[in-house]
Amino acid sequence: MKAVKLYEPGNLQVEEVELPSISETEVLIKVKAIGICGSDIPRALTKGAYYKGLTLGHEFSGQIVECGTKATEWSVGDRVTIAPLEPCMKCVYCNQGKYGLCDTYNYYGSRTDGAMANFIKVGKANILKLEDTISYDAGAMVDPAANAVHGLWRGNLKKGDTAVVMGLGAIGMFAVQFAREMGAKEVIAVDIFEEKLEIAKKLGADRVVNSKRENIVEVLGDTHVDFVIDTSGSAIAQDQAVLITGKMGRVVFLGISNQPLTLSAKTVDRLLRYEIGIHGSWNSFSDPFPGKEWSYVIESMAQGKIKTEEIVSHRFDLDETPDVFKKIKNKEIIFNKILLYPGE
Numbered sequence: 001m002k003a004v005k006l007y008e009p010g011n012l013q014v015e016e017v018e019l020p021s022i023s024e025t026e027v028l029i030k031v032k033a034i035g036i037c038g039s040d041i042p043r044a045l046t047k048g049a050y051y052k053g054l055t056l057g058h059e060f061s062g063q064i065v066e067c068g069t070k071a072t073e074w075s076v077g078d079r080v081t082i083a084p085l086e087p088c089m090k091c092v093y094c095n096q097g098k099y100g101l102c103d104t105y106n107y108y109g110s111r112t113d114g115a116m117a118n119f120i121k122v123g124k125a126n127i128l129k130l131e132d133t134i135s136y137d138a139g140a141m142v143d144p145a146a147n148a149v150h151g152l153w154r155g156n157l158k159k160g161d162t163a164v165v166m167g168l169g170a171i172g173m174f175a176v177q178f179a180r181e182m183g184a185k186e187v188i189a190v191d192i193f194e195e196k197l198e199i200a201k202k203l204g205a206d207r208v209v210n211s212k213r214e215n216i217v218e219v220l221g222d223t224h225v226d227f228v229i230d231t232s233g234s235a236i237a238q239d240q241a242v243l244i245t246g247k248m249g250r251v252v253f254l255g256i257s258n259q260p261l262t263l264s265a266k267t268v269d270r271l272l273r274y275e276i277g278i279h280g281s282w283n284s285f286s287d288p289f290p291g292k293e294w295s296y297v298i299e300s301m302a303q304g305k306i307k308t309e310e311i312v313s314h315r316f317d318l319d320e321t322p323d324v325f326k327k328i329k330n331k332e333i334i335f336n337k338i339l340l341y342p343g344e
Contacts, residue, residue, distance in 0.1 A: 032062045036338040038169055056109050059144065081142045108126075154280075169232075169337075170311050216244060248277075
């Protein structure tokens with residue numbers, strides 16, 4: 001089969017490799033669609049992998065083609081997506097059902113081979129069935145949608161809240177929709193690209209703000225903001241998130257920045273005086289594994305409550321993957337969710 005292998009930052013190769021051999025508790029999945037996650041980009045271009053020759057990809061959907069002898073709860077032909085985390089199920093955090101905080105986890109596409117390939121073997125506990133009403137494209141986006149839901153729950157989004165979503169990648173686009181679905185009174189979407197703001201409007205944002213052209217602190221100066229979630233990871237946005245939050249409001253930092261964060265004196269003063277809560281959000285897992293976030297997303301997609309097609313900005317064949325990452329590195333494309341297709 002074909003697989004995309006990462007050897008060092010910037011060195012991606014599409015290679016012929018052996019078909020994975022499954023254990024008695026695993027299934028073999030024919031991959032139908034793979035999403036490029038924001039975390040895949042630094043891994044592929046700057047940080048590198050845990051070992052040379054890793055197959056990337058943890059956001060995907062597919063169809064089961066083989067089941068291990070102890071994976072009888074699954075059947076050949078099942079349409080599925082997978083939760084990419086393999087927690088140890090033994091540490092103090094796993095025992096609390098906080099699997100995303102596991103001390104010794106494994107992770108598809110990061111610490112073990114992922115889905116940028118024709119086939120992938122997956123442990124039976126990580127599989128979730130897709131209803132027939134959910135396309136394979138949508139199934140490949142359950143992961144970022146679950147991350148959005150986890151972030152909204154981490155900050156305790158309440159019915160009637162005025163919510164601001166900063167950063168309109170795939171997770172941000174899903175956060176806009178789920179904030180509306182969870183009963184937010186008003187959803188305000190913020191980004192620096194007009195193209196993304198237009199999509200956010202179609203997905204249910206009541207107001208949009210181009211933070212490159214407008215001072216968001218001034219624009220929202222007369223708005224009581226209850227809840228802010230930043231999916232961008234921008235230090236500027238993280239500082240602004242506190243500055244726009246009202247008294248007793250909540251701020252969720254979800255976007256990965258890998259950069260220092262320095263809050264201005266004015267921001268710290270507001271944080272204290274307004275008793276603003278700041279929450280970190282990491283991944284998307286809860287009890288029972290893989291979590292209520294995943295089941296809620298799949299149910300919402302199956303019922304047609306959440307849109308996915310508008311979030312897909314580009315589609316490429318698997319063979320084009322190295323060139324796609326080059327385009328990303330050279331900033332040749334403005335993208336949202338990029339999907340890859342292995343083909344037959």
